[in-house]
Amino acid sequence: MCPVPAPQFDLLPTHTMLSLEQVERSLERAGQSHVLQFWPELCEEDRDKFLQELSHLDLEGLKDHCEGTARAAASPPASLDQHIEPVPPESIGSVRKSDQSALSQWENEGLLQISKNRVGVLLLAGGQGTRLGVQYPKGMYNVGLPSGKTLYQIQAERIRKIQKLSDTKHGSKCTVPWYIMTSEFTLAPTEKFFKENNYFGLEPSNIVMFEQRMIPAVTFDGKVILQGKGKIAMAPDGNGGLYQALVDNNVLEDMKKRGLEYLHVYCVDNIMVKMADPVFIGFCVSKGADCGAKVVEKAYPTEPVGVVCRVQGVSQVVEYSEIQPETAELRGPGGELVFSAGNICNHFFTRPFLQDVAEKFEGQLKQHVATKKVPYVDTCGNLVKPTKPNGIKMEKFVFDVFPFSRNFVVFEVVREDEFSPLKNADGAATDSPTTARSSLLAQHCRWATAARATLLDEHGNILPPTASVSAGDSPPAQCEISPLVSYFGEGLEELLKGKTLPTPFILDEKMAKELQAQ
Incomplete structure (x- = not known):
């Protein structure tokens, strides 16, 4: 995956139902008339559904989206090696290198903020468990622990515990609200799962689920992919779709009403994640940061994780595929890797910073190319499951807001204590x-x-x-x-x-x- 300038494209959150003639004209202008090639074969009910789906699309932006996507996929990633430098030491905290008094001070600050109902957690859970080999959201996965607990249950119980620790220390009755960003694929099963499990002992009103937008998958020659005769192949717009989804679903207003000032954002698949980690929260608050990232030391130079660093003086994540091996292998005087800060999708944001991103910067977020195996119907209407990538999904990444931060900090944690992602089915060498x-x-x-x-x-x-x-x-x-x-x-x-x-x-x-x- 590589960052590219590409046109912004989204589903429209509100829409009016378009007529078939309006849709035909728009698709023709976009060079996508093939989308309706099976229209005569659809029954009345399927026609209505398809027309509704097409009315949701930003048909005016479809031409730019498809052409821009194909162009982006054909462009090689730019080399950043001569422009990157490590994050400066004054912006870094570390569990391993900080003394116990500093760690205790940060933890106390974090617990204080939690006790005052100023801290929430936000889970990025829009992806399906495809690589894991399951047809349901990853959070519902049972990893085979003696207790049989799923990822969702483990995370819910950590929220309950951190609330209790804060209450015990400060005599409070605090709440850490849990925001869960899902997609069209994961919202209904996630809602059902939480309900069936009595919300794992949490108050339902403190669990807020919302959907990110979906965008069409496109072939390498810029054509929208049909996954059925009356269905476009859609995909979530990446975990960076968070910022638009916060606006679409009035989540920022909800946070403001609750008095939240700080948000811990993380990915669903890390079994070791410390929900609303008071040490991390306290470090970021103490530093006056508006944005922060947890990192782990890279296990080896070419480990396939993004690196938190600076590019021409601006903090950002550079993907492992964008760094040449000789740069990745650079070492400092003590033998340590120069670019060692491995990104683990575990972030701190202030609410005002998120508001700024939503209002001023969302349209500037980079788009990234992901080539995928997308099931499609061929010209005869037969379903084909490709064995090699045949389509492109454009994604935004949650960390692409780092350059907009006024005070960005990095917090290094110990991998064995805080990072073990679940991405692949058993049999894979890692992350299973x-x-x-x-x-x-x-x-x-x-x-x-x-x-x-x-x-x-x-x-x-x-x-x-x-x-x-x-x-x-x-x-x-x-x-x-x-x-x-x-x-x-x-x-x-x-x-x-x-x-x-x-x-x-x-x-x-x-x-x-x-x-x-x-």
Whole structure:
């Protein structure tokens, strides 16, 4: 994927139903008359649906969208190597390199802001679980933990716990609202899933779901793709569609009404994500930042993650495909990578900054080309599932607002503690259900041993403390700690110190009460 200047194109949020003649004229002007080639074969109901869908489209902008998309896909990405430099040290905080007093100070600041109802979280959940091999939203995925919890449940419980920690410290009764950006594909199943699970113990009025816009997929020669005789192949406009969706769905007004000042934005697929992380929030607030990004140190020079850096003095994310190998391999005097700040889609924004982006900068966001295998109907009306990329989807990225920030900061965290994404089906070398599950269970084993518990394997042998789990490794033990018991390893010593725990072991609220009573 590469950033390119391309025309802006969107579904219209409000529309009037157009006549067939109006649609025909508009499609002809756009050079897309083939969209109606199967019209005579459609029944009345399908015609109505299709006409409604076409009325939603920005037909006036369709010609520019299709031609611009084809042009963008044919353009090689510009080389940025001579223009990039690392983020300056004064804009960086680090869990590894900061002293304990600074970390405590930031955490206290974050918990204070949470206790005053100034912090919300926003989940980017518009994508489908295609690479994962499932036909439902990723958040509903069960990664195979001993408890059987899904990603949504884990995240909901972390919100409940951080509210409780803030309330305990400040004597408050706070709320961390949860905004969830879905797409046409994921909204209905996500709403149903939350309802069936009683919103995982959260107040339904504090969970706000909204849809991002959809845009047509286009062939390499600039033609809209039909996925059915009466259906255009549509795709979400990328996680950078967030900023337009905030406006379309009056989400910024909702935030203002609730008194929110700070937002933690993250992607659904990171099983280790710290919801409304008080240390991150506190660091950003203390620095007076309007925009911030969490990063992890790149595992190796060519790791396929974007790099947070500066280009001609402006903060942004440069995709790994846009950096030459020799630049990626540059090292500093201590042997560390010069461009080591790996982007993990975990961001801080102030509400006024989001308002500014929505009002002034949204139209300037870059568009990115993603080539995809898009199912389509051929000229005979047969459905074809391509084996190689045949279409282009244009996407905006959530991090492309960094250049508009007046005070941008970076916060480096430890990968083993905070980043293990779920992207691929099992069998893949990385980012699979197995690696995500193993990362979380290994973290919980570290927490238990740090709390001075002794873990036994299934044969009764004592397990050694563990530092990390590599991709494909099994965790040392099936030890799972509910977020309702501990948000990030805190409070475990009083429960586990001196205890010998046979595994598999699930430390949930019920078990915590039993241990307390012992």
